Amino acid sequence: MSERIRGILSPVVTPFGPDGSVDLDRFVRHCRWLQANNVGLAFLGTNSEANSLGPDERLEMMDALLDAGLDPKAMMPGTGACDLPTAVRLSRKAARAGCAGVLTLPPFYYKGVSDEGLFRFFSELVEQVGEASLRVYLYHIPPVAQVGISLDLIERLLDRYPGNIAGMKDSSGDWNTTQAVLERFRDRGFDVFPGSEVFLLKGLRHGGAGCISATANVNPAAIRRVFDEWQSAQADQLQQGLDEIRGVFQRYPMIPALKAAIAHWSGDAQWRRVRPPLVELSDAQQAELIAGLQAAGFSMPGLT
Amino acid sequence: MSERIRGILSPVVTPFGPDGSVDLDRFVRHCRWLQANNVGLAFLGTNSEANSLGPDERLEMMDALLDAGLDPKAMMPGTGACDLPTAVRLSRKAARAGCAGVLTLPPFYYKGVSDEGLFRFFSELVEQVGEASLRVYLYHIPPVAQVGISLDLIERLLDRYPGNIAGMKDSSGDWNTTQAVLERFRDRGFDVFPGSEVFLLKGLRHGGAGCISATANVNPAAIRRVFDEWQSAQADQLQQGLDEIRGVFQRYPMIPALKAAIAHWSGDAQWRRVRPPLVELSDAQQAELIAGLQAAGFSMPGLT
Numbered sequence: 282m283s284e285r286i287r288g289i290l291s292p293v294v295t296p297f298g299p300d301g302s303v304d305l306d307r308f309v310r311h312c313r314w315l316q317a318n319n320v321g322l323a324f325l326g327t328n329s330e331a332n333s334l335g336p337d338e339r340l341e342m343m344d345a346l347l348d349a350g351l352d353p354k355a356m357m358p359g360t361g362a363c364d365l366p367t368a369v370r371l372s373r374k375a376a377r378a379g380c381a382g383v384l385t386l387p388p389f390y391y392k393g394v395s396d397e398g399l400f401r402f403f404s405e406l407v408e409q410v411g412e413a414s415l416r417v418y419l420y421h422i423p424p425v426a427q428v429g430i431s432l433d434l435i436e437r438l439l440d441r442y443p444g445n446i447a448g449m450k451d452s453s454g455d456w457n458t459t460q461a462v463l464e465r466f467r468d469r470g471f472d473v474f475p476g477s478e479v480f481l482l483k484g485l486r487h488g489g490a491g492c493i494s495a496t497a498n499v500n501p502a503a504i505r506r507v508f509d510e511w512q513s514a515q516a517d518q519l520q521q522g523l524d525e526i527r528g529v530f531q532r533y534p535m536i537p538a539l540k541a542a543i544a545h546w547s548g549d550a551q552w553r554r555v556r557p558p559l560v561e562l563s564d565a566q567q568a569e570l571i572a573g574l575q576a577a578g579f580s581m582p583g584l585t
Numbered sequence: 586m587s588e589r590i591r592g593i594l595s596p597v598v599t600p601f602g603p604d605g606s607v608d609l610d611r612f613v614r615h616c617r618w619l620q621a622n623n624v625g626l627a628f629l630g631t632n633s634e635a636n637s638l639g640p641d642e643r644l645e646m647m648d649a650l651l652d653a654g655l656d657p658k659a660m661m662p663g664t665g666a667c668d669l670p671t672a673v674r675l676s677r678k679a680a681r682a683g684c685a686g687v688l689t690l691p692p693f694y695y696k697g698v699s700d701e702g703l704f705r706f707f708s709e710l711v712e713q714v715g716e717a718s719l720r721v722y723l724y725h726i727p728p729v730a731q732v733g734i735s736l737d738l739i740e741r742l743l744d745r746y747p748g749n750i751a752g753m754k755d756s757s758g759d760w761n762t763t764q765a766v767l768e769r770f771r772d773r774g775f776d777v778f779p780g781s782e783v784f785l786l787k788g789l790r791h792g793g794a795g796c797i798s799a800t801a802n803v804n805p806a807a808i809r810r811v812f813d814e815w816q817s818a819q820a821d822q823l824q825q826g827l828d829e830i831r832g833v834f835q836r837y838p839m840i841p842a843l844k845a846a847i848a849h850w851s852g853d854a855q856w857r858r859v860r861p862p863l864v865e866l867s868d869a870q871q872a873e874l875i876a877g878l879q880a881a882g883f884s885m886p887g888l889t
Contacts, residue, residue: 301669301709332694335670336640363667365605365861366639388862389694390636392729398862405605405861425696427731428862557669557709558692558702558732 286381291497292326318501325359361386382416452476546581590685595801596630622805629663665690686720756780850885
C-alpha cells in the first residue's frame with residue numbers, strides 16, 4: 282500500500298464564468314496557488330458546490346487538473362452522489378488517475394436509512410470501482426447531508442475492505458464525535474481529518490491526519506503551519522490565529538464569503554459567482570467581510 | 586395552452602434486475618397496468634428511487650416508455666436534481682417529448698437555503714429548458730428533501746413564469762399546508778396534487794387536481810374511483826377504504842413494501858429488489874404485510 286495522504290486539504294471553491302459554466306482556467310490557477318502553499322486538493326466537495334455540478338462537469342474538472350500537470354497524489358476529489366452509477370463513475374476515474382483518495386458522501390436523499398443500506402452502498406462502490414488503488418474517505422457531514430456515518434458502519438466497512446476504506450472527513454462540528462472515531466480506529470490505518478481547522482491542533486494531538494477545511498481555500502499557509510509546527514511551543518498561539526480568521530468568515534454564509542475574499546484579493550470580481558441555490562454576498566456584506574479580515578491582519582499573498 | 590393533467594398519478598416503482606440495473610421490460614409492463622387502471626405516470630419520483638439512478642438511466646426509462654407507445658400526456662416524470670445541468674437535461678427531454686409536465690424537486694443538498702436561491706434555480710431551469718410547452722410541478726416534500734417550497738416562492742415563480750409553473754405535489758403530509766396552497770393559488774391555474782390519497786377527497790373538495798401517491802402503484806383502481814365519484818353519496822366510504830389499505834402499507838418502509846406487494850401478486854420475486862441505501866423487506870415482514878393486505882380484502886387484479 283502506498284503512503285497515505287496527510288496534512289491540510291482545501292475543498293476547492295469552483296469559479297463560474299458569466300454564463301454560469303465552470304471556469305476551468307481560474308479553477309486550475311487557484312489549485313496551483315493552493316499547492317504552492319502546501320495544501321492538498323479536496324476539490325468537488327461541499328464548498329466546491331460539487332452537488333450543484335453535473336457528473337460531466339465534475340469529470341471535466343478532474344481532467345483539467347490532471348491535464349495541467351497537478352499532482353494526483355495531492356488530490357482527494359469528492360465523488361459522492363445519491364446514485365451509485367455516478368459515485369462509481371467518478372471514483373473509478375479518480376482511482377485510475379492515481380488520486381490519493383476519494384471523499385465520498387453517503388447517499389443523502391432518503392433520510393433515516395439503515396446502516397445496512399449504507400453498508401451496501403459503500404460495498405457496491407468499492408466492488409464496482411474494482412481498483413485496488415481506491416482509497417475511500419467517508420464523508421460525515423450530518424448538518425448538511427443529514428445522513429451520517431456511524432461508528433458501527435465504519436467498523437463493518439473496515440473489516441470488509443481494510444485496503445480501500447482509508448479514513449474519514451468529520452464535518453460533524455462536534456469534537457466528541459471526532460475523538461470517538463480517532464480513539465476507535467486510528468490504530469487500524471483509518472485516517473481522520475476534522476472538517477474544520479478549529480479542531481486541527483486538538484486532532485493532531487489525538488492522532489488525527491490533518492484537516493480538510495473550507496478556509497484552507499483562503500488561509501492555506503497559516504493552517505499548514507499549524508500542521509508543520511504542532512509539536513512546537515507556539516502551536517497553541519498559531520491555532521488561536523486560525524480560529525480568529527475562521528471566526529470572521531463564519532459570520533457569513535461560508536461559500537459566498539470564501540469567494541468574496543478570493544475576488545477581493547485577486548482583484549477578479551468574477552470569483553464572486555455561485556450557483557443556485559446559493560446566493561453571493563451583497564456588496565455591503567462583502568465590504569464588511571473584507572474590513573473584518575483586514576482588521577485581523579488577513580491577506581492572501583501570491584494570489585493572482 | 587393545452588389542457589392540464591388531472592386525476593391520479595403513480596410515482597412508479599423501479600424494478601431492478603439481478604445485476605442491479607433497471608429492468609426496463611418490467612418497468613414498461615407495470616406502467617401499462619397502471620394506465621389500464623386510469624392512473625398517470627409520475628415515474629422517476631421519490632418512490633421510484635429516482636435519486637438512486639444515474640442521469641442516463643433516468644433518460645433511458647423515459648425513452649423506454651415513449652418507445653413502447655405509452656401516452657406522454659399521461660406522464661409527469663421526476664426531473665429534479667441538486668444540479669441544474671441534470672435537471673435541465675431531463676426536463677428538456679420531457680418537454681420535447683410532450684409529457685404533461687415534470688415534477689421537480691428543489692436542489693436538496695444544501696439546507697437552509699434562501700427563497701432567492703431557489704427562485705434562481707427554478708428560473709434557470711425554465712430559461713435553460715427554453716420550451717414553451719414545459720409545465721413544472723414543484724415538488725414539496727420537506728420530510729425527505731428537507732428543503733421545501735414556500736408560498737412566497739410559488740407566488741414569485743407564478744408571477745414570472747405563469748405559463749410554465751403549473752402546480753405542485755404537496756408531500757408535506759400536512760393538510761394545513763395543502764389547504765393554504767389551494768386557497769392562495771387554485772384560481773391562478775396552479776394545480777395542487779396532495780402526495781397521499783388520504784387527502785384525495787378533502788383535496789378535491791377544496792379544488793385540488795387529484796393526487797400523486799405511492800400506493801397508486803398497487804391500489805390504482807380504488808384510488809381512481811374516489812377521483813371519479815368524489816361528488817357521489819358513497820365518496821366518504823370509498824375514501825375510508827383507501828385509508829385502510831394505506832394504513833397497512835404504512836406499517837413498513839413504503840418503497841420496499843410496495844415492491845413486496847407487486848412481487849407477491851405478480852408472482853415475480855425479482856420485484857422485491859431495491860437499490861442502496863434502501864433495503865428490501867425481510868421474509869417475515871413481507872409475509873405479515875401480505876397477510877394484513879389480504880385481511881383487508883386487498884388484491885391486484887390483472888397484474889402480471
